[in-house]
Amino acid sequence: MKTTFTTAEKWKQFAIILLPILVTQITLSAMTFFDTNMSGLYGPADLAGTAIGVSLWNPIQTGLSGILIAVTPIVSQLIGKQQKNRVSFYVMQALWFSLLLAILVIAAGFLFLKPILTGMSLEPRVHNVAFYYLTALAFGIIPFFGYAALRSFIDALGQTRISMMITLISLPINVLLNYVLIYGKWGFPELGGVGSGAATACTYWIVFITALVIVHRGGAFAEYGVFRKFHSISGAGWLELARIGTPMGFAIFFETAVFAAVTLLMSSFNTVTIAAHQAAINFASTLYMIPLSICMALTILVGYEIGAGRPKDAASYSRIGIGTAVSLSLAAAVVLLLWGDKVAGIYSHDPEVIAMIQQFLIYAIFFQISDAIATPIQGVLRGYKDVNPAFFLTFISYWIIGLPVGYMLAIWTDLGPYGYWIGLITGLAVGAATLLLRLWVVQRRFRSRDRVQGLNH
Template sequence: MILSNYTKEFSTNLKIAYPVMLGQLGHVLVALADNLMVGQLGAAELAAVSLGNSLIFIALSLGIGFSFAITPLIAEADGANDIDAGRDYFQHGVIMCTLNGILLFFLLLLAKPILYALNQPPEVVALAIPYMEIVAFSLIPLMTFQAFKQFADGLSQTKYAMYATLVSNIVNIIFNYLLIYGFWIFPRLELEGAAIGTLISRFFMLWFLWFILKRKTKFAQYFTTFKRDHLNKNVFKRLFALGFPTALQMFFEVAIFTATIFLAGILGTNPQAANQIALNLSSMTFMIAVGLGVTATIRVGNQKGMHNYKELRRIALSTFLLIFIIQSIFALMFILTKDILPTFYLDNVEVIVLASQLLIVSAIFQLSDGIQVVVLGALRGLQDVKVPTIICFIAYWIIGFPISYYFGKAEQLGSMGIWLGLLAGLTASAIMLYIRFNYLSKKLILTKTKIPNFETH
C-alpha cells in the first residue's frame, strides 16, 4: 500500500466534511448551551435535561436516519447527471421528513409515562416532563430542515446547512439566556426556557436554510412547483427502503447511549449528571466523525453512479484513515483534560470526579466510534443498509448492552461498568462493518459489473 494514494484525498475529504462537521457540532452545541446554562441551576436540573433528552434523542435518531436516505440517492443521481431523479428524491424526501417530524412529536407525547416507570429520581422526572414536551415539538421543523440538509449534502454543497446551524446557535444562546434566568421583559422559566430557546432556534434554522437554497442557481432546477399528481409511491418506497434500515442503525446506537442515562439514573442524581457531561463531550467528537461519514456517503455514491469501483474503494479507505488520525488526537485530548473539562459544567466535586473517570473510557473508544460511523457512511453510499443494520443490533444489544447492564450495577463497577459496555459495542461494530465493506468493495472490483442489489444478500 502506497500511503500517498490515500493521504492525497485528505484535502478533498475535509473540504466536503468540514461544513458537515461544524453543522453537526451546531446541533450538539444546542445541547451544550442547554447543559452549561442549566447546570448553573443545579445537579437535579442538569440530570432532568439529560433524562428529557433521552427520549428526544431516540426519536431524533429515527427521524435523522430516515433523512439520511436522501443523500446517497441524490449523490448517485448527481454522479449520473440525472436531474429528474434527483428532483423526485428531494421533493418526496421533504414530504417524508416533515410527516416523520409530526409523527415523532405525537409519539413523544404518548411516551411521557415511560419516564415515571424507569426508577428515576422523582424530582428529576418532575423537571424533565415539561422540558421534553416543548423540545418534542421542535422535531417538526428540525426534520424538515434535515430533508433540505441531506439534499444539499448529496450535491456536495455542505456549507449552507452549516451556516444555518451555526447562526441558529446564536439565536438559541440568546433566548436561553433571556428565558432560563429571566432578563428585561422576559420571565425566568429555567428548564422550560431552555426548551423554548431550542424551539425558536430550530424554526429559525429551517427558514434560514430554505431562504439560502431557494436563491442559489445550482438548486433552481430542483425547486420546481410540486403538485399532487407528482406523487410517486415508488420514490417513497425507495426512500423508505434505505431510510428505515438506516433509522434502525441510528436507533440501535443512540438507544444504547440512552440506556446509559437510565442505568446511571438508577445509581443516583450525581452519577446521572456525570454521565450527561461525558455523553455531551463525547457527542462533540462523534459529530466530527459524522461529517466524514457523510463525506464517505457522498463520494462513494458519486463513484457508484459512475461505476468506478477501484476509485470507490480507494476514496473510502482514505476516509477511514483520516478519521483514525483525527480520533486518535481526540483520544489524547480527553486523557490530558479529563479533570478540567467537567468543571465547565458545574462545581459538584463528586460529579466532576465521576465524569473524569468516564472520559478515560470515552478516550479509548474514540477510535472505534469514529471508524464505525465512517464505514457505515461508505456502506450507505453503496446503498447497502440491511446487513449493516443487523451488525449494529448485534454489536450494541447482543454484545454491548449486557456488559453495561451487568457491570453498571452499584455492586459491580457502577458508571465505569456502563461505559465499558459502550466500548465493547462500538469496537465490535467497527470491526464487523469494516469486514462488510472490505468484502463488498473487493467483490465489485473483481466482478467488473454494475453494483449488485445488496439488499438481496
C-alpha cells in the first residue's frame, strides 16, 4: 500500500487494488454461474433444485463470511498506524472464529434443512436435487470460511492479485468437476444438479489449501509471521472481530437473504417461473460483482487512510469509487436493454423460460443501479469502522419495506412474480438513499475532527 498525494495517484492506486478484486469476484460468481448454467442444461428440475439450494446457501455464506471481513479494516488500520506486529494475532483469531462458524452452519443444516425443504411443497425431483446439492456442499463449508478469513488478510495488505490468482486457478477445476459429476463423464456417477454441489465443495478445499500455503510461505507475508507463533483462542480477539464483523455480516446477510427469500417465495409458482427467476438473479448477481468489488477496495483504501489520519484522502477515494460504480451500472443497463435476449439464451433452450428471463432482466436494471450506490458506500463506512448504522438501515430497507411491498404486489395484484422484483427495487432504492445520508454524516464528523486537530497543532 502506498501513500498518495494527487488525484491521478489515487486513481492509479484504486485501480491497482480494485482490478484483481473484480477479477476474483467475477470468477467466484462464475462458479455459481456454471453451477446454475450446467445444471439448467441438464434439465429444468435440476436448475430449479440448484436454484433453491443456492438461495438457501448464499445468504448464509455471504452473511457469515461477511463477519470475517472484519479482518480487512482491522488490518488496514493497523498497517496505516505502523502496528504490523499485531496483525498475526487477529488473523489467527479469524481462523479460529471461521472454524466455529463452519461447525454451527453444519449443525444447523443437519437439524433444519429437511423441515425447511419439506415446508416449501416442492416437486419431488426439485426437492431431492436441492437437498442433496446442499448435503454435498456441506463437505466444503470448513475450508470456505477458512479461506474467507485468509483472503480478508491478503486483501488488507493490498495483495489483491494473490487472491485473484488463487481464484483463477480454481475456476477451471470447478468447471471440470461440474462436467464430470453433473453429466457422469469418465466413469464418474451422473449426479445432475447435485454434482455441482459436490464440485463446489471440492473447489473450496483446493482454494483454502492454496491460500494457506501462500500465506505461510509467500514473501509478501513473511514479515507478518502469521503461523510463526501459535495464538490460542482469545475472548478479546473474538470480541473485536464480532464487534466490527457482526454488523457487517448481518448487513450483507439482509441484502442477500432478501433475494433468497424472494426465490423461496417463488416456489409457489411453477418450475418455469422458478428457473427463469433464478437465471435472471444469477446474471444480476454477476453484475453485482462490480459494485461489490469496489466496496471491498474502498474498505482497504479508506481504512488505510483513516488509520494514517488522512480523512480528506479517505473522502477522495469514496468519491472515486462511488462514481465508478454508478457509471459502470449505467453501462450495464444499456447492455441489458439491447441484448437481453442474448443473455437469456445463455441459461436455457426453452422458449418459455427465455421469454420470462428477459422480463426479469428489465427489472434487474433498476435495482442494480441502486446497488451501485449502496454497496460502495457500505465499503467506505467499513473503512471508517462505522458498521452498526448500515446494519439497521439495510434491515429496514430490505425487510421492513422491500419484501412486504413485493409480497403485497405479488399476491394482491396481477403482477404475480414480477411484484417481488418491484419490491426488491423499492427496498434497494431506500437503502441507497439512507446509506448516502449516513456517509455524509460520518465524513462531516471526520472533517470536523480533523479541523479541530489542525487548530490544536
